Amino acid sequence: MPGPRPVSRPTLEAVAARAGVSRATASRVVNGGAGVRGPLAERVRKAVEELGYVPNQAARTLVTRRNEAIAVVVAEPEARFFADPFFARQVRGISRELTAHDNQLVLLLTGGESDHERVGRYLAGGHVDGALIFSLHADDPLTGLAGQAGVPVVVGGRPTWQDHDQGRRTLYVDCDNRGGARDAVRHLLGLGRRRIAHIAGPLDQPASVDRLNGFRDVLPEGGGTLIAEGDFTAEGGARAMAALLERSPDLDAVFIASDLMASGALHMLRTAGRRIPQDVAVVGFDDMISVAEWTDPPLTTVHQDIEEMGRLMARLLLRTLEPPAPAGAPAVPALASIVTPTRLVVRASA
Amino acid sequence: MPGPRPVSRPTLEAVAARAGVSRATASRVVNGGAGVRGPLAERVRKAVEELGYVPNQAARTLVTRRNEAIAVVVAEPEARFFADPFFARQVRGISRELTAHDNQLVLLLTGGESDHERVGRYLAGGHVDGALIFSLHADDPLTGLAGQAGVPVVVGGRPTWQDHDQGRRTLYVDCDNRGGARDAVRHLLGLGRRRIAHIAGPLDQPASVDRLNGFRDVLPEGGGTLIAEGDFTAEGGARAMAALLERSPDLDAVFIASDLMASGALHMLRTAGRRIPQDVAVVGFDDMISVAEWTDPPLTTVHQDIEEMGRLMARLLLRTLEPPAPAGAPAVPALASIVTPTRLVVRASA
DNA sequence: GGCCCCAGAGTAAACGATTACATTCCGCCG
DNA sequence: CGGCGGAATGTAATCGTTTACTCTGGGGCC
Structure with a gap:
């Protein structure tokens, strides 16, 4: 047996009737109430309250062409x-x-x-x-x-x-993938490491390419046998690590383009008998706390503020939708893409 | 500079005009075309194609009261x-x-x-x-x-x-939280473990309570010092594990109400010098592959088909929305809640 | 005291679809 | 050959808002 058929919601018409005004006035009050005198507006608001009125978005969209x-x-x-x-x-x-x-x-x-x-x-x-x-x-x-x-x-x-x-x-x-990668590699250099490898993400993704380029900015000579491509999964990270160990058994550090890959790589390093960070220092990227803090040992990694990036995306889009400023208005800064900073978080792995 | 102002989309009116029919007929064709003769329907479809017509959902919703x-x-x-x-x-x-x-x-x-x-x-x-x-x-x-x-x-x-x-x-x-928990504990019993502990989730959540009840179904005497409450985070799992080790240093197995907590607990067990599974066998719950397969050692856990549960939720809701069957129709099974089965996945930790 | 003007309120025309109901057309049966 | 019925199509009402425009009344200025 289906539940109670939803009672039809009150319409703006009903609100207007109850408040003793026209639909237009009621509408104006509902949308901010500009240009309606105090007492009238109050009556309308009361009617809205009593009837539990909620505007019908479909009708509104139909005329305003805005969906919110x-x-x-x-x-x-x-x-x-x-x-x-x-x-x-x-x-x-x-x-x-x-x-x-x-x-x-x-x-x-x-x-x-x-x-x-x-x-x-x-x-x-x-x-x-x-x-x-x-x-x-x-x-x-x-x-x-x-x-x-x-x-x-x-x-x-x-x-x-x-x-x-x-x-x-x-x-x-x-985020500043390239800059973050540079910081990571410089940190490893600062620790005295000299055989620094890199596990990249899939190179058809810009983020992977940028991180690789950051690596190369600091180590222009770091090539061939010290670079492997992963796929941003833990398993792929492990495979890439294995390949690197085989090609360059003497490596003493790895910069890995994601924490998830790093967790797989750590696993593989342990399996191969390397101590971390004594034998091999490891730096990840992302600072996914649920991963980075719980690897063994906890992962040194490049932090990016992911939630903030989401917020910025939304804000940028909403600004795009704003009506173009009227002629006399103070000039708004032009809309532009945003690159957020990164920050190295040092834990135990490097 | 804002992009090209979106050209106003063609309306049903336009389609009708182009096809040389009335709006009503055009509408009928767009919605499946029942009761419109072949050639006419074809003309309408062609017009739709040529104009790139897409129905305006707001208008549609307004009259049908359906949002899709x-x-x-x-x-x-x-x-x-x-x-x-x-x-x-x-x-x-x-x-x-x-x-x-x-x-x-x-x-x-x-x-x-x-x-x-x-x-x-x-x-x-x-x-x-x-x-x-x-x-x-x-x-x-x-x-x-x-x-x-x-x-x-x-x-x-x-x-x-x-x-x-x-x-x-x-x-x-x-999912069948209680049954899954029973399977987990029985597995541990089958391995010959006798001091079996449990780390529960927050007990204000039904899933936690059900899993705890499953544990107790098999071990009615298993009480007090062998049960700790976690919070479904890795960190909380580690804390709970520490508490259990202190209260019952002789425990030889733990059933943990989530994989994430289990990963923290494994960490703690290792820190305390316990070998897994030799000293302590561990079973988790969820079978979150990205977690369970990459713990050290890989986690034995209770698998639930999460994606399927989502699908079932949606299906159930959509069925609720279907108009009540006409009188003569074959009786549809009454709508009822669904409990999906679980399955024990044995890896290395128990 | 008369006029102008403006703010506040109302009237009514959209917005773009669906669909009940009226109309037309056609074939078929008696 | 006329009328009947049903399927195909058209006509128009309707959904619930927003908003351009019209109307009204009253205050300020001359």
């Missing part, structure tokens, strides 16, 4: 992405910022190619005012889809195709 | 909940099921008390057709809010207040 909702689009060709705490945190920051501005968060998880069409349709359907896009790989068509649907976009992480016209224009928020 | 959207409400008084891979997986299952039925997922993260009012307003506003609610604690008013807003609800995990009238009626999806 933004989409978070997540490409997850591999299962990993969404389960990644990295992403979860970022969504949390986004949610905070959005609800602070009374916007809703619509989550779009896309699996394969077929889903892209669905997402495109959805964005084009005008369900949301803007989109925050996370895609793992270089060739992801999602951003293009959104753009051509006329939906403003901010992407998470630097896009690869900055050389395109569209790429250059695309707003993004990223 | 459901809310996922997550109480996260502590930061932990959302970052928990457990939850992420469940959302993934939900998303799969929803998009398979062309429904959208609206994510509502609620922080403190103040947020509850916001969520209540949102649900009452008729933005969504139903809600999936995850709350950590017993006294969470979210379910009540939704119910009183007339929005159908399915909750994740058994609610505590099953004794209430409302509680009994509330639909939920949970």
Whole structure:
């Protein structure tokens, strides 16, 4: 037996009737009450209260063309992405910022190619005012889809195709991957290490490339046998570590492009009988506390403020949506992509 | 400079005009085309194609009172909940099921008390057709809010207040926590362990209580000094383990109510010089692969199919929303809460 | 004291779809 | 050959808001 059929919610009409005013006046009060005299406004507010009136968003959207909702689009060709705490945190920051501005968060998880069409349709359907896009790989068509649907976009992480016209224009928020990597490697040098290896993430992802470039900024000669490519999983980290140990048994430090890979690598190093940090010093990247603090030993790593990045993405997008400033207004700073700083957190592994 | 102002999307009116039919006919074709003759329908479809028409959801919702959207409400008084891979997986299952039925997922993260009012307003506003609610604690008013807003609800995990009238009626999806716990403890018994301890989750959460009850089903005498309460974090697991070791230094096995706590406990056991599983056998709960497979040694644990649970939640809710079957139709099975089975996965720790 | 003007309130026209109901058309049966 | 019925199509009401525009009344200025 289905529950009680939801009683039809009161409409603005009902509120107006109860307060003895016109629908227009009631509407004005509900939306801030500018231009309505005190006592009248009060009557309307009372009626709203008594009836438990809540505006019907569909009707409102229909006329204002505003949804007060933004989409978070997540490409997850591999299962990993969404389960990644990295992403979860970022969504949390986004949610905070959005609800602070009374916007809703619509989550779009896309699996394969077929889903892209669905997402495109959805964005084009005008369900949301803007989109925050996370895609793992270089060739992801999602951003293009959104753009051509006329939906403003901010992407998470630097896009690869900055050389395109569209790429250059695309707003993004990223952390200072390259600078963070430099700090990590300098720290290892400071500890007196001289055979420093690197486990990179998949090199079709800009973050991986940037971290690798940071490594090379400090160690231009560090090449070939001291670099291995992982896949941002613990298992991949272990495999890469094994490969490095075989090729360069004398390495005395590793900078690893993610904490998760680092946890796998630590595992492998222990298995190979290396003591950490005495024999091999290890530095990770991300500062995923649930990982970094609980490895054995606790991981020295490059911290990035993930939640803040999410917040910034949302803020940037919302600003994009604001109506262009009136002529006389104080000039707002132009909208631009954001790169947040990183910070080395020293624990026991290096 | 803002991008190109989004060109106004074509309306159904435009499609109708181009196809040379009335709006009504065009609408019928767009919604499945029942009762429209072949050639006409074809003309309409062509017009849709050429104009790139996408129905305006707001207008549609206004008249049908259907949103094709459901809310996922997550109480996260502590930061932990959302970052928990457990939850992420469940959302993934939900998303799969929803998009398979062309429904959208609206994510509502609620922080403190103040947020509850916001969520209540949102649900009452008729933005969504139903809600999936995850709350950590017993006294969470979210379910009540939704119910009183007339929005159908399915909750994740058994609610505590099953004794209430409302509680009994509330639909939920949970895994067989109690049975899983029994299997875990029986496994330890089978290994010849006799001093078996338990680290429980916070006992204001039903899942924790059920797992504890499963433990007691098998070991009714297992009491006092062999039970400690954790908080589902690795750190809390470590603390609880330390307490147990102090109170009962002779314990030879632990069943721990979550993998994350287990990882902390393993850490503590090693620190205390215990070999695993020789000195102390350890069984976890959840089978969070990213945790359980990478502990040292890999963790024996109780597997639950989290993604499937998410899928089931969504399916159950969608079924609730279906119009009541017409009189003559084959009787559909009554809607009921679901308890999914668990399965012991044996790795190296026990 | 008359006028102008403006702020405050009301009227009504959108917004873009769905759908009950009216109309038309056609084939078929008696 | 006329009328009947049902399927295909069109007409128009409706959903609940916002907002441009009109109307009203009263205060300030000359």
